[in-house]
Amino acid sequence: MDNRKLLYQGPEWDFELLRRVHDAIEEIAIGEMGLNVYRNQIEVITSEQMLDAYTSLGMPLMYSHWSFGKRYSREEMLYRKGAQSLAYELVINSDPCVAYVIEENSMTMQTLVTAHASFGHNHFFKNNYLFRQWTRASRVLDDLAYAKRFIADCEERYGLQAVERTLDAAHALMPQGVSRYAPKHPARAKDIAIKAESRKSHQEATFNDLWRTLPKSKERRKTDHDESQEGDDNTLRLPEENLLRFLSLHAPKLKDWQREVLDIVRKTAQYFYPQQQTQLMNEGCATFVHYQIMNRLHETGQVDEAAMLEFLHMHTAVVTQPDFDDRRFRGINPYALGFAMMKDIERICETPEPEDLEWFPEIAGRGNFMQVLRDAWADYRDESFVLQFLSPHLIRKLRLFAVSDISGSPHLSVDAIHDEAGYREIRRRMAHQYDLSKREPEIEVTEADLKGNRRLVLTHRVRDGKILSSDDCNRVLRHVANLWGYRVRLIEIDADTGSTLNDYDAVALP
Secondary structure (H helix, E strand, C coil), rough: CHHHHCCCCCCCCCHHHHHHHHHHHHHHHHHHHCCCCCCCEEEEHHHHHHHHHHHHHCCCCCCHHCCCCCCCHHHHHHHCCCCCCCEEEEEEECCCEEEECCCCCCCHHHHHHHHHHHHHHHHHHCHHHHHHHHHHHHHHHHHHHHHHHHHHHHHHHCHHHHHHHHHHHHHHHHHHHHHHHCCCCCCCHHHHHHHHHHHHHHHCCCCCCCHHHHHHHHHHHHHHHHHHHHHHHHHCCCECCCHHHHHHHHHHCCCHHHHHHHHHHHHHHHHHHHHHHCCHHHHHHHHHHHHHHHHHHHHHHCCHHHHHHHHHHHHHHHHCCCCCCCCCCCCCCCHHHHHHHHHHHHHHHHCCHHHHHHHHHCCCCCHHHHHHHHHHHHHHHHHHHHHHHCCCHHHHHCCCCCCCCCCCCCCCCEEEECCCCHHHHHHHHHHHHHHHHHHHEEEEEEECCCCCCCCCCEEEEECCCHHHHHHHHHHHHHHHHHHHHHCCEEEEECCCCEEEEEEEEHHHHH
């Protein structure tokens, strides 16, 4: 190998070397692989700073809360005792895309994580439709800085205890502080005023004073009441799935600063919503990108065999999938399955088998696998990606099959094996595991009396018999009641039959 071409030799690194490696990776990622990325910003931090970052919800700037310190103490203890390792990197969906790397990393590790985070994750953040729809990368860092300043200012003005109580309640409701559907653009104030003026003009033009002298019938009084009630419902826009947003807008007793705190927590929850639905694809994309780039650097003589051996050792550790009876087994490794599916798509595009031509006629033998992958990274989330691209070949390779464990039965039932019907059932069940709507409870605000007893009613539509834990439900409902300021009721109903399964009630603390 021509040493004059080598980017580096040995584990030592400096900032100039990081820049050279970044530029070499960029040539491959953008020039050869066709990736489309935000500007990159690489920050080198210590292990303690890395611990602090990913125990604060993985954000580089974050307001203070006791739960972050508690998590930091636990993670630090496990790290010091060798029971847990640190993340190799941390990357923020922002523009510029901020990647944090640890100063203890070797140069090969810095090269790997630059390819993985600064180009793999970066491309996925910028191009996937969920991130484009729900996050504004150019404002993320500014919003975090504002949140940190605002919470600190509130602690000085209103007291640490009052702010913590509001944050505790908001954090308990974060899973229900997410809007799951694309926001509808509300009518502009100018349009509303024009319509109101038009209605008023029409009423004045058709008004006959004789009607004013006639007594109202029961039907007319009922109609007036219904119209008034309909107006209230339209104002509240019930049912409402985003509980934090509803409380910040309509809770009768909240102060302005508390409403802003709820909005800060709600926006943080919304920021993570695309990531919850794309972990498999996001990590698979980044792992595939770093694998392709590192191999290309070796092919062009820019890294040597020693660096490749170190890289392959780390890469193998990342994509290892322990067997079900292994003590390390924690379910399907998203890095392993995501990377395997990306490599399988490459195989289908380049060297398909007859089976692939039947299952994937649009891409089998098409070539240009990077175009297929870029389209998939842009247009799918985990659930739909598995449904579309998990192949029989990969199911056999990973030795996947479907087993049912029915309560009350002494035996397990093997429901799907390696035949055509089995492949489809395995793929369907695997996709089901990544469907966020199946993992999170469907809870909506369905009633809110703002003029009478002020009671708030939430409805949980139960699917597949998955009811809420009574203890957890009562604890969280007390947080809702404290924010609302009055009595709160939660009803669990069967989504199929409409029958009531459970009824919970909570009142605000004085």
